[in-house]
Amino acid sequence: MKCNANQNWCGEHEIVYSEDDNHYCVFHAPKDKKGISNEDFNKLVFQLIDKNRKKKDVLLLKGTIFPDAISFEQYNYDNQISIDINFSEAHFHNEVSFHGTHFTGGAYFDHATFHANAHLDNVNFNAMTTFTGAQFKQEVHFDDSNFMNNAVFCDTIFNNKADFKNAIFTDSVDFSSSHFKNGVKFKKAEFKSDCHFSKSHFSGKIDFSSINSNPIYFSNATFHKASFVNPNMSQHIYNGANFGGSSLMNLDLSNTDLQNSKGIIFDNTYIKNAKISRNARDPWSILRRNYSGTLLIFHLVLLIAFIMPYFGKTLLWVGINQSQESLTRSVESIRIRAENINSNEAREFVLGELSKITPCLAPECKEHTVAEVIIGLDKESKIWILVVLLIVYNIFRTILTRFIGPLCDEESRHYTTPPLGSYNPFSEGYKKLLPLHHMSQVLFLVSIVTFLWHAWVWSTAILWLPVK
Numbered sequence: 001m002k003c004n005a006n007q008n009w010c011g012e013h014e015i016v017y018s019e020d021d022n023h024y025c026v027f028h029a030p031k032d033k034k035g036i037s038n039e040d041f042n043k044l045v046f047q048l049i050d051k052n053r054k055k056k057d058v059l060l061l062k063g064t065i066f067p068d069a070i071s072f073e074q075y076n077y078d079n080q081i082s083i084d085i086n087f088s089e090a091h092f093h094n095e096v097s098f099h100g101t102h103f104t105g106g107a108y109f110d111h112a113t114f115h116a117n118a119h120l121d122n123v124n125f126n127a128m129t130t131f132t133g134a135q136f137k138q139e140v141h142f143d144d145s146n147f148m149n150n151a152v153f154c155d156t157i158f159n160n161k162a163d164f165k166n167a168i169f170t171d172s173v174d175f176s177s178s179h180f181k182n183g184v185k186f187k188k189a190e191f192k193s194d195c196h197f198s199k200s201h202f203s204g205k206i207d208f209s210s211i212n213s214n215p216i217y218f219s220n221a222t223f224h225k226a227s228f229v230n231p232n233m234s235q236h237i238y239n240g241a242n243f244g245g246s247s248l249m250n251l252d253l254s255n256t257d258l259q260n261s262k263g264i265i266f267d268n269t270y271i272k273n274a275k276i277s278r279n280a281r282d283p284w285s286i287l288r289r290n291y292s293g294t295l296l297i298f299h300l301v302l303l304i305a306f307i308m309p310y311f312g313k314t315l316l317w318v319g320i321n322q323s324q325e326s327l328t329r330s331v332e333s334i335r336i337r338a339e340n341i342n343s344n345e346a347r348e349f350v351l352g353e354l355s356k357i358t359p360c361l362a363p364e365c366k367e368h369t370v371a372e373v374i375i376g377l378d379k380e381s382k383i384w385i386l387v388v389l390l391i392v393y394n395i396f397r398t399i400l401t402r403f404i405g406p407l408c409d410e411e412s413r414h415y416t417t418p419p420l421g422s423y424n425p426f427s428e429g430y431k432k433l434l435p436l437h438h439m440s441q442v443l444f445l446v447s448i449v450t451f452l453w454h455a456w457v458w459s460t461a462i463l464w465l466p467v468k
């Protein structure tokens, strides 16, 4: 009978547990079906290490189910694990301690599951070390550990606190696509070569304080409701990262690459020499783009385009008013002269014809002031509502420009974004301006529609021109 654990290293060990057609050796049997005490099980593991170490052979412990707590602390500096050891797909059902262990050969923990706290502190990993796809269901401590060769933590899941305080990564380390679900501490860690956190997910407290590193790659990483313990997150690469509402309050993001990043909310953030996308979608970038610089000029042109038709209309109606008044005066003076016509028939005719001439040249006229006609109060349509909205829109723009200009000035002098503040109109910061901006955006659309409507009406007005 062969062990059914689909591993090919345990063939020489007898079957200790069978279930239906499945048979298991002592290493792969479920945690309460080993048939020996937990202490004896651990001894078996140590015997394998000692045996393979003598043979200078790789030790495969792939898929081993560790039923209870186990400590490898005896494999310290004077008793090093001098062979490659493979714990991949292993399950550690209780606490495991590698405190002070020296791995001279490679240490492979790919897809291993740590069901309880894992102590990997003060460990010397002298060769390749991999935790690809490993899962730490409880806390894990790597503090003061030394990674002398490549370390791989790709797709590793840290469900609880992860502590890498004072850890030293001499060669490159890759945390790509790892999940830190309850914070991570890299305080005083040293990254002497490349360090990648690309596509990693961070939640909770992120502590990178007093680290020693080259720029760290956080490309396309996600910071979900994370908080940065250390304000200095400068120099690193965050392109495509999603900050998902994490607070950037008082953070130092100078010399970073923030291009294509999402979910940023600047809050008194130091951004000297930071690379920020030209079309950044964060609220502060939107405000400063809309109410200062080139867009300001664009909107001024738009404002003039909005006013021009009204200006033209005013001139036209004032002109018409003058001609109507002079027409009325002429008709009146002709009427006075016509009273003196001797022939009754002729007098009646002239007076009759004169009475038909009205100021508006139509059978009936109604008086309006020039202002009423310009904003369209004389018409059935509700154009005047649009006109009022446009006036409000331009008042909003003026207020926003008036507040945002000085904030931009200050930012360009100190390289620090304004604080976020609150919706309270008297608070410091730019948050209170956001509702005004959103309303103004709606009015902007209305303004475009009105402008197009004006353009249509004016260009399709019919004129009568003499034929040559």
Ligand SMILES: [Zn+2]
Binding pocket: 003, 004, 005, 007, 010, 011, 024, 025, 026, 027, 028
């Ligand atoms: Zn087996």
